[in-house]
Amino acid sequence: xxxxxxxxxxxxxxxxxxxxxxxxxxxxxxxxxxxxxxxxxxxxxxxxxxxxxxxxxxxxxxxxxxxxxxxxxxxxxxxxxxxxxxxxxxxxxxxxxxxxxxxxxxxxxxxxxxxxxxxxxxxxxxxxxxxxxxxxxxxxxxxxxxxxxxxxxxxxxxxxxxxxxxxxxxxxxxxxxxxxxxxxxxxxxxxxxxxxxxxxxxxxxxxxxxxxxxxxxxxxxxxxxxxxxxxxxxxxxxxxxxxxxxxxxxxxxxxxxxxxxxxxxxxxxxxxxxxxxxxxxxxxxxxxxxxxxxxxxxxxxxxxxxxxxxxxxxxxxxx
Numbered sequence: 441x442x443x444x445x446x447x448x449x450x451x452x453x454x455x456x457x458x459x460x461x462x463x464x465x466x467x468x469x470x471x472x473x474x475x476x477x478x479x480x481x482x483x484x485x486x487x488x489x490x491x492x493x494x495x496x497x498x499x500x501x502x503x504x505x506x507x508x509x510x511x512x513x514x515x516x517x518x519x520x521x522x523x524x525x526x527x528x529x530x531x532x533x534x535x536x537x538x539x540x541x542x543x544x545x546x547x548x549x550x551x552x553x554x555x556x557x558x559x560x561x562x563x564x565x566x567x568x569x570x571x572x573x574x575x576x577x578x579x580x581x582x583x584x585x586x587x588x589x590x591x592x593x594x595x596x597x598x599x600x601x602x603x604x605x606x607x608x609x610x611x612x613x614x615x616x617x618x619x620x621x622x623x624x625x626x627x628x629x630x631x632x633x634x635x636x637x638x639x640x641x642x643x644x645x646x647x648x649x650x651x652x653x654x655x656x657x658x659x660x661x662x663x664x665x666x667x668x669x670x671x672x673x674x675x676x677x678x679x680x681x682x683x684x685x686x687x688x689x690x691x692x693x694x695x696x697x698x699x700x701x702x703x704x705x706x707x708x709x710x711x712x713x714x715x716x717x718x719x720x721x722x723x724x725x726x727x728x729x730x731x732x733x734x735x736x737x738x739x740x741x742x743x744x745x746x747x748x749x750x751x752x753x754x755x756x757x758x759x
Contacts, residue, residue, distance in 0.1 A: 442455055442456040442459045442460070442461055442462065442482075443461075443462045443463075443520065443521040443526075444456065444461055444462065444463045445463060445464070445466075446463055446464050446465070446466025446468060446473070447461070447463035447464075447466065447468065447472070447473030447476055447477060447485070447487070448466055448468030448472055448473065448476070449476070450476050450479065450480065452476065453476055453477050453479075453480035453482060454480070456477065456480045456481060456482045457480060457481030457482070458481060458482075458483060459482060459483060460482065460483055460484045460485070460486060460528050460530055461477045461480070461482040461484070461485045461486070462485075462486045462487075462488065462517065462520055462521060462528075463477075463485070463486075463487055463488075464487070464488055464490050464517065464521070465487055465488065465489055465490045465491075465495070465497075466490075468691060469671060469691075470487065470497050470498065470499050470509070471499045471504040471505065471669065471671055473485060473487060473509075474499060474504060474505035474507065474509045475504070475505065477507060478505060478506045478507045482507060483507065484507050484508040484509070484510070484530050484532075485505075485507060485508070485509045485510075486509075486510055486511075486512050486517070486520075486528070486530070487509065487510070487511050487512070487517075488511070488512045488513065488514055488516065488517020488518065488520070488521070489511065489512070489513055489514040489517065490514055491514065491697060491698070492514075495511040495512075495513070495567070497511055497565070497696055498565065498606050498607055498608070498696075503670070504669070504670065504671070508530065508532050510530065510532055541563070541603035541604035541610060541611055542603045542611075543600060543601065543602055543603050543611045543612075543614070543615055544562070544600075544601040545598065545599070545600050545601075545615070546585065546598070546599045547596075547597075547598050547599075548585070548588050548589060548592075548593065548595055548596060548597040548598070548599070549593070549594065549595065549596040549597075552596035553623065554596060554623060554625050555596045555597060555598040555623060555624060555625065556596065556597050556598070556624075556625055556626055556628070557597075557598045557599075557600060557624050557626065557627045557628070557677075558581060558584065558597065558598070558599060558600070558627070558628045558629075558630065559581070559599070559600035559601070559602055559612065559627065559628070559629055559630070559673055560574055560577030560578045560580070560581045560600075560601060560602070560629070560630040560631060560673075561574050561577070561578075561601075561602040561603070561605030561606070561611070561612075561631065561672075561673055562574075562578060562601045562602060562603055562605075563602075563603055563604060563605055563606050563607075564606065564700075565606050565696045567696065567697065567698055568694070568696050568697055568698060568700040569698070569700050569701050570700060571634075571700050571701050571702055571704070571705055572632055572633075572634045572635060572689075572692060572694065572695075572700050572704070572705055573631070573632050573695060573696070573700060574605075574630075574631050574632060576630075576632065576633040576634040576689075576705065576710050577629075577630030577631045577632065577633055578601065578630075579710075580630045580633060580710075580714050581599055581601065581630055583714075584597075584599075585597075585599050598624070600612070600615065600673075602615075602673050605631075605672070605673055609670070609672070609673055609675060609676060611673070612673035612675075612676045612677070613676045615676070616676035616677055616679070616680055616682075617676070619677075619680065619682075621680055621681060621682055624677070624682050625682075625683070626647070626682065626683040626684065626685070627674060627677040627682055627683070627684045627685075628648070628684070628685050628686065629643070629672055629673055629674040629684065629685070629686035629687075630686070630687070631672045631673070631686065631688065632688055632689055632690075632692075633687065633688075633689050633709065633710045633713045633714065634689055634705040634706050634707065634709055634710040635689035635690040635691065635692040635706060635709060636692055636704065636705075636706040636709070637689070637690040637691055637692055638689065638690055638706065638709050639664075639689070639690025639691060640656060640661060640662065640663035640664075640687070640688070640689060640690060640709075640712075640713065641663060641664050641665065641666035641668075641687070641688040641690065642656070642663055642664075642665055642666065642685070642686070642687060642688075643665075643666060643668055643674060643684065643685055643686035643687070643688070644665035644666055644667045644668070645667070645678075646674075646678070646683055646684045646685045647683050647685065648683075648684075648685030648686075649665055649685065652685070652687065652716055653665065655716055656716060659712070661712060666688060668686070668688065672686065674686050687713045687716055689706070689709050689710070689713055692704070
């Protein structure tokens with residue numbers, strides 16, 4: 441066994457080839473740790489907990505890792521990391537069981553021929569309250585839905601609140617498997633919008649990347665394109681050819697932990713990212729013939745939510 445740091449950087453796995461890698465729980469995605477370990481030639485990856493209580497983690501995608509990944513208790517992990525000659529033999533026995541989860545889907549204009557879809561996942565991991573991941577995204581969607589219904593009932597927007605994201609994107613995968621690709625002109629994902637790190641990122645590869653990066657730059661906010669891979673609910677739509685986009689507030693120490701609570705949310709970050717769609721859309725409008733998407737939604741106001749306007753517009757074919 442070869443111990444490393446938190447596994448978020450490729451250099452954390454130097455010399456691990458042919459061995460079991462050990463890293464501590466950190467701020468990065470577990471899927472990134474697994475990918476880095478696999479790329480370095482590790483036979484398997486152990487991630488040890490850094491706080492009390494159970495370790496309930498997920499890779500986010502059943503295909504996220506080519507090597508076995510397991511979690512171990514913090515005490516055991518610390519002992520192994522401190523040893524210079526630990527010998528570990530790993531046997532994983534996996535269990536699968538069937539269960540049910542639900543999506544909540546709502547149309548602002550039922551029966552519309554073309555819709556813009558926006559979504560956020562409802563679930564959290566067992567151990568975490570899930571306030572940043574993902575009550576922040578759900579909050580943004582609810583505010584957009586409230587204002588669209590009250591002020592802009594003519595707009596064709598489909599709101600999706602996904603179940604079972606944390607255990608493999610099962611809710612969005614099930615929906616996308618039978619979705620009408622001609623009807624959905626685009627999908628926008630809201631997942632983790634209130635991180636204190638403010639390491640803002642825009643999902644890479646879709647039609648929203650450049651406009652959102654440009655908007656954030658004009659606002660004096662640093663942001664980078666992020667290859668988030670298949671780790672959130674945009675992935676099933678991207679896989680069937682539907683244009684996708686998304687925003688991310690950055691990694692945070694309470695990711696999938698019991699401290700993911702209101703007290704650790706950066707509400708200024710949430711406001712800034714929630715304001716990004718309108719700013720970007722004003723610079724990215726195209727003709728209906730190009731089937732481009734224009735979406736804007738104001739940031740939710742904690743003090744006066746009813747005074748904040750929002751609009752969502754689809755620059756595509758009419759009903």
